[in-house]
Structures are given as structure tokens and as C-alpha cells.
Amino acid sequence: MDAILAQLLNGLDKGGAYALIALGLTLVFGTLGVVNFAHGALFMLGAFCAVTFRQLITLETVVIDPEQLSAWGSPLEVRTPLAQTWFGDFGAVLVDYSVPLSIVLAIPVMLLIGIAMERGIIKHFYRRPHAEQILVTFGLAIVLQEVVKAIFGPNPISQPIPSAVRGAFDVGAMLGLAPGALTYPMWRLIYFLFSLGIIGAVFAFLRFTTFGMVVRAGMADRETVGLLGINIDRRFTIMFGIAAVVAGVAGVMYTPLL
Numbered sequence: 001m002d003a004i005l006a007q008l009l010n011g012l013d014k015g016g017a018y019a020l021i022a023l024g025l026t027l028v029f030g031t032l033g034v035v036n037f038a039h040g041a042l043f044m045l046g047a048f049c050a051v052t053f054r055q056l057i058t059l060e061t062v063v064i065d066p067e068q069l070s071a072w073g074s075p076l077e078v079r080t081p082l083a084q085t086w087f088g089d090f091g092a093v094l095v096d097y098s099v100p101l102s103i104v105l106a107i108p109v110m111l112l113i114g115i116a117m118e119r120g121i122i123k124h125f126y127r128r129p130h131a132e133q134i135l136v137t138f139g140l141a142i143v144l145q146e147v148v149k150a151i152f153g154p155n156p157i158s159q160p161i162p163s164a165v166r167g168a169f170d171v172g173a174m175l176g177l178a179p180g181a182l183t184y185p186m187w188r189l190i191y192f193l194f195s196l197g198i199i200g201a202v203f204a205f206l207r208f209t210t211f212g213m214v215v216r217a218g219m220a221d222r223e224t225v226g227l228l229g230i231n232i233d234r235r236f237t238i239m240f241g242i243a244a245v246v247a248g249v250a251g252v253m254y255t256p257l258l
Contacts (some may be wrong), residue, residue, distance in 0.1 A: 005110075005182055009184045011186040015141055015192070015195075015253075016150055016191055016192045016194070016195030016196070016250075017043075017250055017254050018248065019199060020195050020198060020249070020250035022040055023199055023202060024242075024243035024246040024247040024250075025243070027186075027239055027240075027243040030065060030219055031236050031239045031240075032118075032139075032236055032240065033126065034125060035130050036137050037137040037138040038117070038137040039137075039243070039247055040141065040247075041141040041145060042113070042243075042247035042248055043247045043250055043251040044112065044144070044145065044256075045113060045144060045248060045251070046106055046247060046248025046249060046252045047251035047252055047255045048157075048255065049105075049106040049109050049248065050102040050105075050106045050159065050255060051255065053101070053102035053105045054098045054099060054101075054102040054258055056144050057098045057101055057102065058175070066180055076177075083127040092215065097159065099255075099256065100162060102159075102248040103253065106248060107248070107249060110241075110244050110245045110246075111242070111244065111245050112241075113244055113248075114241035114242070114243060114244025114245065115200045115239050115241040116238035116246070117235055118241070118242060119235075121140060122134065122137075123233075134235065148239055150204065156254065158256040158257075159256045160256065164192060166186070167185075167186050168183040168185045168186060169183065169185075169186060169189060170183055187256055188257065190253075191253050191254065191257070194253060195235055195250070196256075198249070199238065202242070214230055214235055215236070218235065
């Protein structure tokens with residue numbers, strides 16, 4: 001029974017990540033009618049945007065340790081946050097909260113990336129066969145992956161979990177089991193609750209706001225909405241940007257779990 005509960009808990013954060021990716025993919029397909037095979041690359045871009053911002057915030061530098069070599073003979077990289085060394089206690093706080101700050105900074109960047117992608121490439125494939133959309137977005141995904149690989153290397157990069165949420169919940173004690181028999185990391189629970197919050201926020205945005213109502217009307221009858229003098233293309237562009245933000249933030253939040 002404990003093993004079953006443990007596996008169910010382990011699936012919460014992964015289910016949240018898949019749900020956020022699917023949410024953004026559904027927004028794009030539902031509003032624009034485009035099958036976006038590059039959507040997974042936005043998950044990756046969000047993660048590496050956050051990594052870049054964290055390195056800038058903490059003034060992280062790479063120190064090569066010549067005495068420690070990997071099995072391939074390459075020196076291991078030891079990353080040192082200079083902010084903590086230079087600014088003392090303030091630098092330590094800055095390093096500790098660099099991940100939440102990087103998440104906030106990555107949001108506008110992902111919005112701009114999504115809008116640029118839609119305006120530069122995707123808009124030219126509206127009302128085109130899905131096979132063409134798949135080919136161009138799949139090619140775009142490969143390009144983005146290779147660019148990121150060239151800049152950051154092929155190995156995954158993890159981010160530290162903020163010290164305030166590095167602990168774990170004693171789920172076993174809550175369920176009447178032996179204390180410590182079943183624990184669940186706080187960050188994984190935060191990720192799951194965060195994914196539920198994003199899904200609810202997007203649903204409320206589309207359901208109850210004027211912008212969302214116009215978008216849903218454009219999904220049903222784009223031509224009629226255009227005849228009413230509403231620039232539906234601009235709203236669809238914003239929706240593509242929102243989908244990119246959802247995928248990017250999902251990637252940002254998942255980096256401490258790697």
C-alpha cells in the first residue's frame with residue numbers, strides 16, 4: 001500500500017508538467033488551428049531562460065578543477081556564485097531566491113518569444129494542411145534544440161530549490177502511517193498546486209473575461225468576429241504568447257526537479 005501511495009505521489013508533479021504542456025498546445029490548436037510540434041521546445045526554452053537569469057543574478061562563474069576529470073578526460077565544471085562571495089549576507093539571500101526571481105523574469109521573455117514565433121513563422125501557415133504545419137514546427141523545434149545545445153551543452157542543468165521549500169511533508173503521518181514512512185518533497189507539491197492554479201486561471205480567463213469571450217467567439221466563427229471590427233488576429237497572437245508562457249513557466253518550475 002505504501003508503495004502504491006508513493007508512486008501516486010511521484011506522478012503528481014509529472015502529471016502537472018504534462019498538463020501544462022497540453023494546455024498550451026490545446027490553446028494554440030483551438031485558437032489558431034495549428035498543430036505546433038515546437039511547443040515542447042518552448043518548455044525547454046523557458047527552463048534555459050531561467051537558468052540564464054539565475055546565472056546573471058548570482059554572478060555565477062565557471063571554475064575548472066584540473067584535478068577532477070570525468071571518465072572522458074574532460075575537466076568538471078564547478079560553478080561558483082560570486083554574488084555570495086562579493087556581497088556577503090545580501091548575496092546569500094540573492095542566491096537563495098535567485099530561482100523565484102528567474103521565474104518572474106522568464107515570463108515576459110517567453111511571451112515575447114511566443115509572439116515573435118507566431119508573427120514570424122506560424123501566421124504564414126494558417127489554414128494550411130496539418131502536414132505542412134507539422135513539418136515546419138517540427139523543423140523549428142530541431143533548430144531551437146540545436147541552438148540551446150550549442151550554447152549550454154548537451155547535459156541537463158538543474159537549479160537549486162529555495163531553502164524555504166527544501167523540506168518534505170510527512171504524508172505517512174497525515175494518513176495514519178508510521179512517521180517518516182511516506183514523505184513528499186515540498187517543491188513537487190508546489191509544482192502540482194501551481195499547475196492546478198495555472199489551469200484554473202487560464203480557464204477563468206477564457207470563460208469570464210471579455211478578451212477570453214472574444215477569443216472563444218473567434219474560435220467558433222472567425223470571419224463574423226472580424227466583421228464586427230475586432231482585430232481577432234492580434235488576440236490570437238496574444239494567445240500564442242500566453243501558450244508559450246504556460247509552457248515556459250512549466251519548464252522553469254521543473255528545473256529544480258531534474
